[in-house]
Amino acid sequence: MGNPKQKWKAEEEEALRDGIAKHGVGKWKFILQDPDFRILLKNRTNIDLKDKYRNMVAAVQGTSTRTRTPKPKVTQDAPATPAPLVNIQPSPVIPIAREPVFNHVKEEAVTSISDALNGSRCNTDTIEMIFEALSAAKEQKGMDIGSIVSYIEQRIEIEAPQNFRKQTGARLRRLVQQGRIEKVESCYRLKNTSLAETNPRTQKDMWSRLPLIPVHVKMGESLEEAAKTAAYKVAEAEEKTYFAVLCVREAERLSRLQEEADSVLQLAQELYDGCRSNNVLLVA
DNA sequence: CTAGGGTTAGCG
DNA sequence: CGCTAACCCTAG
Numbered sequence: 001m002g003n004p005k006q007k008w009k010a011e012e013e014e015a016l017r018d019g020i021a022k023h024g025v026g027k028w029k030f031i032l033q034d035p036d037f038r039i040l041l042k043n044r045t046n047i048d049l050k051d052k053y054r055n056m057v058a059a060v061q062g063t064s065t066r067t068r069t070p071k072p073k074v075t076q077d078a079p080a081t082p083a084p085l086v087n088i089q090p091s092p093v094i095p096i097a098r099e100p101v102f103n104h105v106k107e108e109a110v111t112s113i114s115d116a117l118n119g120s121r122c123n124t125d126t127i128e129m130i131f132e133a134l135s136a137a138k139e140q141k142g143m144d145i146g147s148i149v150s151y152i153e154q155r156i157e158i159e160a161p162q163n164f165r166k167q168t169g170a171r172l173r174r175l176v177q178q179g180r181i182e183k184v185e186s187c188y189r190l191k192n193t194s195l196a197e198t199n200p201r202t203q204k205d206m207w208s209r210l211p212l213i214p215v216h217v218k219m220g221e222s223l224e225e226a227a228k229t230a231a232y233k234v235a236e237a238e239e240k241t242y243f244a245v246l247c248v249r250e251a252e253r254l255s256r257l258q259e260e261a262d263s264v265l266q267l268a269q270e271l272y273d274g275c276r277s278n279n280v281l282l283v284a
Numbered sequence: 285c286t287a288g289g290g291t292t293a294g295c296g
Numbered sequence: 297c298g299c300t301a302a303c304c305c306t307a308g
Contacts, residue, residue, distance in 0.1 A: 004293090005292090005293060005294075005301080005302055005303075006302075006303095007301080007302080008301085008302085026285095026286065026287085028285080028286075029285065029286090046285070046286080047285090047286085047303080047304085048302080048303080050285095050286065050287070050288095051301085051302065051303070051304095052301085052302080054287090054288085055300080055301055055302080058300085058301090059300085059301090
C-alpha cells in the first residue's frame with residue numbers, strides 16, 4: 001500500500017537527463033544532491049533514477065532496433081562525450097537531446113565509421129577484410145592492391161569510396177611494417193604465423209551474425225553468398241549502402257570485443273599503431 | 285551506493 | 297494476456 005506507482009513527469013525526466021549530462025551516468029547520488037535538480041527530483045531516490053535511466057535506454061533501443069540488444073553496456077563516463085552523428089529519433093521520449101550519454105554501442109560504431117570516412121583513423125574491419133582476402137588467396141603468391149580492394153568491394157557488394165584504395169594501401173604498408181603480412185614484388189600475402197592468430201573466425205563467424213532477412217538461396221550458392229546478399233539488402237533497405245554495411249560489421253565487431261579480451265588488446269594495438277604511423281607517415 | 289535481476293501494477 | 301514502466305532485492 002505504500003506505492004501507487006508515481007509516473008515520471010516530463011520535468012523530472014528532463015532534470016534527470018540534465019543531471020546525467022552534468023554529472024555522468026551512474027552518478028545518481030550526485031545528481032540528487034545537486035541544487036539544480038534536487039527540487040524537481042525530491043521524491044525520487046537514486047535507485048529510481050537508475051531504473052528510469054534504464055527504462056529510457058531500453059525505450060530508445062526498442063524504437064531503433066526491433067530486437068532488443070542484450071547489452072547496452074553503459075560504461076562510466078564523463079559528461080563531455082564526443083559529438084554524435086546519429087539521430088535516434090525523438091518521438092516518445094527523447095533520451096538526450098544534447099549529450100549522447102545513451103546508446104554507447106551504436107554511437108561508438110557510428111563515430112568510428114565517421115572516422116573511416118575522414119580517413120583519419122584505422123578501420124579494423126578493413127584490416128580483417130584484408131586478412132580475409134589474403135587468406136583466400138593463400139595458395140598463390142599473394143595479391144596486388146587492386147585485387148585486394150576489389151575483393152573487399154565484392155565482399156561488401158558495393159562500391160567503396162574514392163579514397164578507399166589509398167586507405168587500404170596505407171593499411172597494407174602498416175601491416176607489413178608490423179610484420180603481420182609480407183610484400184613480394186607488388187603483391188601482398190599472409191605470413192604463415194599470422195594466419196592462426198588473426199583469422200580463425202572471420203570466414204565463419206562474421207557473416208553468420210548478420211540480421212535475419214529473407215533471401216533466396218539458389219542451388220549451388222553458398223551460405224556466405226546468401227549472407228552477402230542479405231547484407232546488401234540491409235544496406236539497401238536503410239538507404240545507406242556502404243556505411244550501413246560497415247555499421248552492421250562494426251556492431252558485430254563491438255560485440256566480439258566484449259566476448260574476447262585478447263581481441264580487444266589486439267584491436268587497441270592496431271588503433272594505437274595506426275594513429276602513430278599515420279602521424280609519422282602521413283604528415284605530408 | 286550502484287548495477288542488474290526480479291517482481292508487480294497499469295495499460296492496450 | 298502480454299508488454300512496459302515503476303518498484304524491490306541483493307551482491308559486490
